[in-house]
Amino acid sequence: MRTVQPARPPTAIDVAFCFMVVRYALTGTALADVRFGISPLNELVLSLRSWREPGRYPLHLPWIRRTRPLHGQLDTEMLQALVSSRRWVPDFLTRQPSSPLTRFEEELARLESVPAATVRRDVAATYPGDEPVPEVLQGRNALRRMISALEEYWQLCFAPDWPRMRAVLEADVTYRGRQIAQHGLATMFADLSDRVRMDGDTVEVQSGAGPDWIRPADQGLTLVPSLWTSAACVPVSPDEPPTIIYLPRGRATLWESAPLPTSEALAGVLGSHRAALLQRLAAPASSTELALGLGVTPTAVNQHLRALRAAGLLVAVRHGRSVLYRRSDLAEQLLAASGAQASGVQPSVAAP
Structure with missing residues (x-):
């Protein structure tokens, strides 16, 4: 090669x-x-x-x-x-x-x-x-x-x-x-x-x-x-x-495990953990990827993902044996309105 x-x-x-x-x-x-x-x-x-x-x-x-x-x-x-x-x-x-x-x-x-x-x-x-x-x-x-x-x-x-x-x-x-x-x-x-x-x-x-x-x-x-x-x-x-x-996109986040600050307004509505997940999903990701990046179990992440999807804020797409999540148009509008697009580190995600 x-x-x-x-x-x-x-x-x-x-x-x-x-x-x-x-x-x-x-x-x-x-x-x-x-x-x-x-x-x-x-x-x-x-x-x-x-x-x-x-x-x-x-x-x-x-x-x-x-x-x-x-x-x-x-x-x-x-x-x-x-x-x-x-x-x-x-x-x-x-x-x-x-x-x-x-x-x-x-x-x-x-x-x-x-x-x-x-x-x-x-x-x-x-x-x-x-x-x-x-x-x-x-x-x-x-x-x-x-x-x-x-x-x-x-x-x-x-x-x-x-x-x-x-x-x-x-x-x-x-x-x-x-x-x-x-x-x-x-x-x-x-x-x-x-x-x-x-x-x-x-x-x-x-x-x-x-x-x-x-x-x-x-x-x-x-x-x-x-x-x-x-x-x-x-x-x-x-x-x-x-x-x-x-080279793939998203490689710069491969070894990151630290958290992104979220807008207080958005966190007040969704909770800090779910608001943080929405920010991290700027690019499609699986629950395994999100869990590894945050240093928590997939079970904890999945509970939040299900809630966000039920609210119309996430779209789930099956890719082979994995399910990848991305933000919906509604989530993009919500993030833009709340000003929660800042970069930084992301808080840990706990089970609800």
Whole structure:
């Protein structure tokens, strides 16, 4: 997986070496086959970039600090080798997810059937030029050791926080789907990243290294939100299924657990806890996401959500196995009238 670097002022090097452009041509019915996927394995593998350069991931520093002492219990030699100095990772570890409901256990099981030739090819592509391929990534037992190392990393460092991460990713997918319905594909693509745009029936992604290439996306294009990319990513090889990994909305609140002050007027009508929940729902969220962000149980949050929905202040939308809540038009008017749109920290939510 190759990183598309964030925008910056051009330098002399940029003039000499123009950005490569990856193009996906949405031919025929593929124009209507832009889909979304969420991959726990992608997130796990891409998070290894923070081991090499934690300063690139300031929003994740609370998690990085908390989990770093656990690295001594892991196969750090293998896990560190999976990320090259360019922060590339092997494509077969970041395969296109089949849906927003993909489970880590399913993805890990599929790794066992990856052909040895594919492993060698993708590892070599991760370490181009003069950078040598680490010895730990070579040999017949390399794949088995990768799978074991990733499973241990998941269980020890990732699984406890995955519900919180997944909630942010699912909320973004819902938002993008609404963008497509209301404003069309071109608007949605333009909002993904300043390096992604739609030109006619072709989606263009600018990258910082390598040759330009174009391929038809006749089987559709999958968009994958990720908390562990710097801007946008595409596969290193044009032979991989058309995929764009991008940054989701709401990521800045991922590790927040502190509260937002509410307007006294609104709190006087609804109570401080329900008023606080309405403020937090500026973007769609599940009860699990809200509970994790507030540090309380989903049961406590659900009681308030049911009351707000019964009053016509929330709209509930089922997305796969989750229910996402968003503010209704009435709630938006109420918040605007009360002046309760200020940012800050949010009070804890207790059961009514």
